[in-house]
Amino acid sequence: MIEVSNLHKVFPDGTKALQDVSVSIPDGDFVAVIGLSGAGKSTFLRCLNRLVDPTGGTIAVGGRDVAALRGRALQRYRRTVGFIFQQFNLVTRLSVLDNVLSGRLGYHPTWRGMLALYSERDYELAQAAIREVGLAGRDDTRVDQLSGGQQQRVAIARAMTQEPELILADEPMASLDPRLSDVILGLLKHYNETRGVTVLVNIHVIELAKRYARRVIAFNQGRIVFDGPVTELDADLESTIYAGSLEAL
Amino acid sequence: MWVAFALGGVASVLVGLANGSMRRLVIGGGVGLAAAYFAFPLLAADGFVSRDTVSPTLFGLTPIHPALALVLVAALLGIAAAGLPRRIGGSLAALGALTTAGLVWSAQARTPQLVHLQPLPGLMEALTGVAVAGSLTLLGWGSRRLRIPLLVVGIAAGALTFGFLVSPAGHGLFPNADGYYRLALPVDRATQKDIVAEYNANLDTINAQRKRIGLHALPAIASTADLDTQRVPEAAAKRGYRVVRPAESHYGVWVAMLLAGVLLGSGAMLAWRPRLHETGDVAGGILYAAVVLSLAPAFASTEFSFGKLAEGWPFLMKFLDRAWPPLWADPSYGQFGIFPLQEVASQMLITLEIALVGTFLGAIFAVPLSFLAARNLTQGNPLMRLVFALTRGFFNLDRGVDTLILALIFVAAVGLGPFAGVLAMAIHSIADLGKLYSESIENVDRGPIEALEAVGASGSNVVRWSILPQVSPLFLGWTLYRFEINFRVSIVLGLVGAGGIGFFIQDKMSSGRYDQMIIAILAIVIVVNIIDFASSWLRSRLV
Numbered sequence: 001m002i003e004v005s006n007l008h009k010v011f012p013d014g015t016k017a018l019q020d021v022s023v024s025i026p027d028g029d030f031v032a033v034i035g036l037s038g039a040g041k042s043t044f045l046r047c048l049n050r051l052v053d054p055t056g057g058t059i060a061v062g063g064r065d066v067a068a069l070r071g072r073a074l075q076r077y078r079r080t081v082g083f084i085f086q087q088f089n090l091v092t093r094l095s096v097l098d099n100v101l102s103g104r105l106g107y108h109p110t111w112r113g114m115l116a117l118y119s120e121r122d123y124e125l126a127q128a129a130i131r132e133v134g135l136a137g138r139d140d141t142r143v144d145q146l147s148g149g150q151q152q153r154v155a156i157a158r159a160m161t162q163e164p165e166l167i168l169a170d171e172p173m174a175s176l177d178p179r180l181s182d183v184i185l186g187l188l189k190h191y192n193e194t195r196g197v198t199v200l201v202n203i204h205v206i207e208l209a210k211r212y213a214r215r216v217i218a219f220n221q222g223r224i225v226f227d228g229p230v231t232e233l234d235a236d237l238e239s240t241i242y243a244g245s246l247e248a249l
Numbered sequence: 250m251w252v253a254f255a256l257g258g259v260a261s262v263l264v265g266l267a268n269g270s271m272r273r274l275v276i277g278g279g280v281g282l283a284a285a286y287f288a289f290p291l292l293a294a295d296g297f298v299s300r301d302t303v304s305p306t307l308f309g310l311t312p313i314h315p316a317l318a319l320v321l322v323a324a325l326l327g328i329a330a331a332g333l334p335r336r337i338g339g340s341l342a343a344l345g346a347l348t349t350a351g352l353v354w355s356a357q358a359r360t361p362q363l364v365h366l367q368p369l370p371g372l373m374e375a376l377t378g379v380a381v382a383g384s385l386t387l388l389g390w391g392s393r394r395l396r397i398p399l400l401v402v403g404i405a406a407g408a409l410t411f412g413f414l415v416s417p418a419g420h421g422l423f424p425n426a427d428g429y430y431r432l433a434l435p436v437d438r439a440t441q442k443d444i445v446a447e448y449n450a451n452l453d454t455i456n457a458q459r460k461r462i463g464l465h466a467l468p469a470i471a472s473t474a475d476l477d478t479q480r481v482p483e484a485a486a487k488r489g490y491r492v493v494r495p496a497e498s499h500y501g502v503w504v505a506m507l508l509a510g511v512l513l514g515s516g517a518m519l520a521w522r523p524r525l526h527e528t529g530d531v532a533g534g535i536l537y538a539a540v541v542l543s544l545a546p547a548f549a550s551t552e553f554s555f556g557k558l559a560e561g562w563p564f565l566m567k568f569l570d571r572a573w574p575p576l577w578a579d580p581s582y583g584q585f586g587i588f589p590l591q592e593v594a595s596q597m598l599i600t601l602e603i604a605l606v607g608t609f610l611g612a613i614f615a616v617p618l619s620f621l622a623a624r625n626l627t628q629g630n631p632l633m634r635l636v637f638a639l640t641r642g643f644f645n646l647d648r649g650v651d652t653l654i655l656a657l658i659f660v661a662a663v664g665l666g667p668f669a670g671v672l673a674m675a676i677h678s679i680a681d682l683g684k685l686y687s688e689s690i691e692n693v694d695r696g697p698i699e700a701l702e703a704v705g706a707s708g709s710n711v712v713r714w715s716i717l718p719q720v721s722p723l724f725l726g727w728t729l730y731r732f733e734i735n736f737r738v739s740i741v742l743g744l745v746g747a748g749g750i751g752f753f754i755q756d757k758m759s760s761g762r763y764d765q766m767i768i769a770i771l772a773i774v775i776v777v778n779i780i781d782f783a784s785s786w787l788r789s790r791l792v
Contacts, residue, residue: 049703051699051703074705075706076705078703079704081703082704083703083704085696085699085700089697089699089700091697091714091715091719093719093722094714094718098714102701102714105701105704105705105706105714106704110707110709110710113706113707113710113713114709114713162704162705
């Protein structure tokens, strides 16, 4: 259960990225977060795992107040949240397995991580995740040898290896061929359905949101302008959500 | 002298024919001439001993040749061409240039003349202050935010510099600055007579001394014109009397003539083709003038001379003559024979080993330090920021001290030999590599760092798993690059006694065995090329 209330984020340059955002998401939901570029989708997701520190409001995940976490406690929280980036953010000079294993770093003392002393179970989890995203047999391939779609699948495997309670995906298809969207969203959807893990995906293509998500949260200029089942989305609402798109350009 | 004049004229005409801006050259010539008028030595004025000799500028000579003031007028006309109609400006500049050339020529074609030096106290000090203020102001001029603060700071710093230099403490540290700038004033007939009398009165003592060291006696003189080849009496020289000798001209003559030529050529071209101008001519002209004004004294103080090169030419030929053919080995020499090629091979190996060990040690220490000197890793808390500042400070300090200087110190400390060279090289390489490494760290892709923070990895694991894999090939590349440089440095290290091939070269050079030295030179050329080639090939495969 994620409970966000009165969330605010003002960046040091004065940009009001989030204004009075309150939302509650039950466990196991698949939520699409939609809106224009710059509407605050990304900041919202990044606040949830504290890559961005909110300037006001509370975030409760599974009853814990996440907004106040610091240091070791923050690391312990983050290891339960898989984050998938638009630009994959893999270490391209390392192998697929090394990248996926790094998802386990939060579960071990620092010295073990430094020496790459992962446990047997870590290897099993990593290899299972690699199989699940369809890259079986590519363990030792350097990531820079893979295509963009394959790289994003490695990133998903890394998130899965964390054994997360929550997956946040920030425009995971935006730098890929549009035809790969179904592969990526399909993987996340399957993971959501088989493991019951909550998934939040930022999407700016509304058709994809309609196809995969049960629920949609729409942002415009830092505020939630719609929050409800995907079936309630209609043309009027869409024009509200995408209002001001020409100004934004 | 006329060569410079013609050179300036022809060059500017050619630039004009190639459609370059003539107004820019006119302005540049004017600014340059104005600066040369006040700052560049034109002739020599001798006293009794050689340290009495001063070099008056055009301005300094104006009191005895008042017509020289027209040179300043010509320079100002050139500058005024920025605002005048172009035909008129060009014509005036050309006219001024002709006048200048004539005046400078006549100033250095006159007979020697007795003058009295009048110091202008505080002028040098004031100019230094203005230079400090000006450079600080220019530094901030580009940025709107810094313009006013730096102007204020500049003026304050300039005033402080001036105040310090004119104070007794300043004069104690920079004794030459006091009254550095001197005007040459004419001497009236009565004083001239006194000095002639003084000269003749001292003659007996001087001739007695000259006789002792076997020089012929000097005759008495009748007027100051006879001081042409003689010296001013000691006491008179102390009181500030000098003989201006037009025959001994300084580079100021060349610069003035060159700039006059430029003014003439470009002024005439501008009057003929007024369209030869561009916007931004004033800034461009000042830039040209600045280049000429900084290069001319630099050539003069580095004693650049084609004449000396021509004089030294036979030595170079003789050197090559004696160096070829190389003496590879001579088993019959002396009791045991000599084997220079063998020696070069072993010394070259030592040089290579100095470079290897020096680079290795430098890299070992530079890697950990570079993480402390990377801005993006040290902004967490005030302590880390302090560590960052200290490490960077150490790097900058260390980088400022060249390997060769360190080697001189270490040779004194640990004695002659390769160890001193290795120490010097390692210490200098730490700073150089550390700076390059830390810049690589600062330029890593932020993405993987963020990703590892997002999986809950600790700070050191983020460095280990996201930064290190990204920077390690860069580190290796920089290390190879430094090794290339260090190899060339270690050749020179031998010259200060830190072992290796340089030591061999110095030894053979001083004993005149050029036919052995040439082997070392050939070996260096070959090995340097092999190492550069191998290193760049290796670096191109790291990525």
